[in-house]
Amino acid sequence: MRLLRLVLLAAMASLTVAFTGDGFAGCGGASPPTGGPLPVAEHPACFSDEECPVMGCEDWRCRSGQCTRVSEIRDMDLDGEAPPPCGMDCDDSDSRVFPGATETCNARDDDCDSRIDEDAPPGAIATLLGTADDEIAASAIGDRIVLTDSGFAPGLRLRTADFGGTISLATSVTDVTPNASDLCAVGEGGVLALVRDDGAGAFVIETYPLSLTADRALFVGAVALSVTRVDEPVAITVEPFRTSFALAWDESTGARFLLVPTWAAPLQVSDGFGTLAPLDLATDGTSLAVPNGADSVAFFAADGTADGMVILPGRLAEEPLASSSSDVLVGYRDTFDHVLARMTSAGVGAGHTAPAVGAGFPLRLDDTPLGVLVSRFDTILPDVGVSAQLLRPSLDVTLATFPAAEVSAGAAGTPTSFDVIASSSGTAIITSFGAAGSVLTVLGCQPL
DSSP: HHHHHHHHHHHHHHHHHHHHHHTTOOOTSOOOOOOOOOOOOSSSOSGGGGGGGGGTTTEEEEEHHHHEEEEOOOTTTTOOOOOOTOOOOOOOOTOOOOOOOOOOOSSTTSSSOOSTTTTTTOOEEEEEEOOOTTTOOEEEEEEEEEOOSSSSSSSSEEEEOTSSOBBBOOOOEESOOOOOEEEEEEEEEEEEEEEEOOOSSOOOEEEEEEEOOOOOOEEEEOOOOEEEEOEEEEEEEEEEETEEEEEEEEETTSSSEEEOSSSSSSSEEEOSSSSSHHHHHHHOSSSSSOOOOSEEEEOOEEETTTEEEEEEEEEEEEEEEEEEEESEEEEEESSSSSSEEEEEEEEEOOOOEEOOSSSSSSSEEEEEETTTEEEEHHHHHHSSSSEEEEEEESSOOOOEEEEEHHHHTOOOOOOOOEEEETTTTTTEEEOOOOOOOOGEEEEEOOOO
C-alpha cells in the first residue's frame, strides 16, 4: 500500500510540471515578477464603509462586499457638500448642516459661516433641569437665571442656570418652607420676597437682595425689608419699579395690599368684599397697576396716591398684566376666549383676540425682547404642557408658535406651574413638573 501511494504522488508531480513549465502565465496570461508582491485589487473586499480606503476627495462606500466609488467628493451625510479640505461642510455627519443651508434656531451653525443662529426665525430649545418644586418662580440676573427649588426638603433654596441649561448647586435661604415666594430682577441684581410663619401667631413678609459674584455665583444678602402681618398673606408678587421694586399680596381675609420700600406702610388696594381678579402687578415705568376687582385695574403713583381706575369690557385673565416701557399689557375674557390690549391709567386701547395657544389656564402675558409672549397650560392631548405664541408689539400679528411638544419637550406628566424669564440675555419658559423635574425652554433666536 505504501508503495502504491508513492507511485501516485510521483505521477501527479510529473503532470504538474508538464502542464505549467517555466512559462506558466496563470489565469491572466502573464507571470508575476519573481519575488514581487501580488497586485492590489482594484475594488477591495469590505464589510462596511469604514473599510474602504480614502482616495483623495472621492467618496468610496462598501457596496455588495466591494469598495465602490459613489461620488467625486467625500460626502458622508449625503448633503451634496464635502468637508475640508475637499469642501466647506462643517459637519459631515449631519445632512442638515452645509454651506447655504437655512439657519434655524437650534444653537448650531447650520450654514457653516462661523455664526450661530444669525437671522434665524424664533424656535424653542428645551433642556431638562434636575429640580423638584411645584410652584417654581424664576427671574434673570445678568446673564444667569435664578429659580426657586424647594421640593427636595423643607425650606427655600435658590439655584442659578444659564440659558444653555447648565444648573448650579442650591443656595439655601431659609430652613422654613415659606407660605409663598417670588423674585424679580432689580438693576444689576434682584430681590427675593417670601412669606413665613413667625411661630408666634403672626406672619412676616421678608425681602432679600440677590446678586452675582465675580465668578457668577449667587449671593443672597441679609433681610432688607420685613413686614409683620396678623392675617396670613396667601399669595405674593414682586415687580421691578423705577430703581427699586414693589410688592403686592393677598391676605386670608380677601384684602389686597401694595407696598414700595420707601412708603411708610402698605397701601390697602381692596377691602376684600366682592370678587377680585387673581393677584398680579405691573408698571408702565411711572405708575403701578394692580387688579382691583374682577374687571378693573387700579393705578397708583410712585408716592402711593391713586392715579386712576380702568374698567375692562370683560373679566380679567388669570395673570392679566405685564409691564411695558410706556404702558401695561392686559388680558381679559370675551365670549370666546381672551382679548389682549394695552392700557394706561387713562384707559384701555383697542383689543385684539388672543391666539389659541392651549386650552388650559392661566393665560399669561410677558413683554420680551422678541415680542409679546402669550403662554398658558395646554391640556389638549397628546402634547400636554405649556404652549406659547409670540406676537408683534401691536398684538395683531403672530410671529411664531411654540407648541407644548417643543416647550415641554422631554418631560412627562402634567405641569404644576411655569414662569417666564425675559431679559437682554434671552427669553425662556421654565415649566415645573414637580417631583418629575422641570424644563428650561429658551426661545429665540433674534429680536424681531
